[in-house]
Amino acid sequence: MRRPIIALAAAALMAGAAFANEAELARGAELLAPFKRELQAALREGLAEGPSHAIGACRLSGPQIAESLSRDGVRVGRTSHRLRNPTNASPGWVLPILDAYLANADDRAPRVAQLEERRAGYVEPIVMQPLCEPCHGDSLSPDLAQPIRELYPDDRAVGFHAGELRGVFWVEFPRDDAAP
Ligand code: HEC
Structure with a gap:
């Protein structure tokens, strides 16, 4: 007679977990939005002034933002x-x-992870676009290749093609159930 109760409890727990997951997906996306917006703006402004300005914009504003x-x-x-x-x-x-995104190119759904100290993590793929190719594609133009080589002697971020996984955005934040 105890089985239905256990099944019900398990269903309630799973529903709770799914709900928390949805809430964390939404919170992660919300926290990431200004980062994406500001990076995009810095890149576009830089590209409008010329590719070497865009390197500066990407280099300085990425970490700063x-x-x-x-x-x-x-x-x-x-x-x-x-x-x-x-x-x-x-x-x-x-x-x-x-690694999971790399293993399955069709999987581009954002994910959440439960971290220590009542924190949550959110991850979203960054997909290569034609706009990114001058700096991350197969052949960098000479005016870009040289400053990039000088600034980043260990650069491995070339040879990407549009549609490929370039990397990920990540966010860490306190979980809703964390003590204030
Ligand atoms: C004008 C050159 C330029 C363009 C265009 C450009 N990037 Fe970058 N990208 C850079 C530089 C320089 C860095 C290193 C930034 C730093 O020092 O944090 C970088 C870093 C990155 C990183 C951080 C990870 C790493 O490898 O250090 C990602 C992800 C990235 N770029 C994705 C993109 C995507 C996606 C696009 C197109 C929407 C793009 N980039 C367009 C120059 C560029």
Whole structure:
């Protein structure tokens, strides 16, 4: 006679988990939005002034924007399996998710992870676009190739094609059920 009760309890738990998952997906996307918006704006402004300005924009504003948005227990960043800047190395919890995206090119759905200390993580793929090719594609133009080589001697972020996984955005934040 106890089985139905256990089944009901399990169903309730699963519904609760699914609900938490949905809430964290929404929260992660919301926290990431300004980072994406500001990066995109910096890139477009830089490209309008000429590719070498865009390198500067990407180099200076990426880390700066990430830092300005990382407060109140929230951290945001970008990483990749083939990095240009080694300081963008992936936090440990992001690695298995990055691997899962690489293993299945059809899987581009955002994901959440439960982290220690009542924190949650959110990850979203970054897909290569034609706009990115001058700096991450097969053949960089000479005016870009040289400054990039000088700034990033260990650059591995070239040879990407439109539609390919370029990397991921990630966000860490306190879970809703965390004590204030
Ligand atoms: C004008 C050159 C330029 C263009 C165009 C450009 N990037 Fe970058 N990208 C860079 C530079 C420079 C860095 C290193 C930034 C840093 O030091 O954090 C970088 C870093 C990155 C990173 C962080 C991970 C890493 O490898 O260090 C990602 C992800 C990325 N770019 C994706 C893109 C995508 C997607 C596009 C197109 C929407 C794009 N980039 C367009 C120059 C460019």
